[in-house]
Amino acid sequence: MDIPKQIEAYINSHPEAKRNDMQTLHHMILELNPACQLWFLDGKNSEGKVVSNPNIGYGQLNIRYADGTSKPFYQIGMSANTSGISVYIMGIKDKTYLPKTFGEKLGKASVTGYCIKFKALKDIDTEILKATVEFGFNNQN
Template sequence: MNTKEQIKTYIESQEEPKRADMQMLHQHMLQLLPNSKLWFLDGTDATGKVIANPNIGYGQFMMCHKDGSFKEFYQIGISANTTGISVYIMGLEDKTYLPNNFGATIGKTTVTGYCIKFKSLKDINIDVLDEAIRYGLSKQIELT
């Protein structure tokens, strides 16, 4: 199965109303980042052990690990979780910026240094989410 098919299967596997929200958010991300690389991570490690929720990624950058090694990874990710949906903004140096600058205005969310988690799209201000994503894209650490 190719990446687009994996993404479609993943979204379709979600229960409503999360399925509709994931589909709308995926389409929104494709419009926001029209030429970006698509990723699908199934949440398993090299041995097949489940270590995370599956996620859809958009864009690419080189992520530096603590040991000094590099890995190509997505810039923006979305994932269904047990309570809703998470949007990941990867590669930010300042882990306080998202919560301090978007936490109070984005809606009913939990905002961490790289993750915006919400129950439903109706609970958030999509324009503020877009602003946070654009900020993340402009501030990511590019290590190549």
């Protein structure tokens, strides 16, 4: 199955309210960067064991590891979790930047060094979330 179909199937696998929010987010992210590379990670490791929630990814950056190796990865990620949705902004060196810059403005969201977690879109300021995603696409750390 190709990546757009995997993404569609993943979004459609959720209950209606979460599905609608994920679809809205998916379209919002694509509007901000229509030509970005799409990713779908099923959450399984090389042995087929589930190690994380499935993720939809947008854009591309190179993740650099402490041992000097690197690999391509997405810039922006989205995933359903047990209590709502997580949006990941990858590649930020300053792990205090997201919480300090966007945390209080977002509304009912938990903001860490690279993850924004919220229950539903109605609980957050989507314009601030858009600004966060735009920052993620433009951040070339």
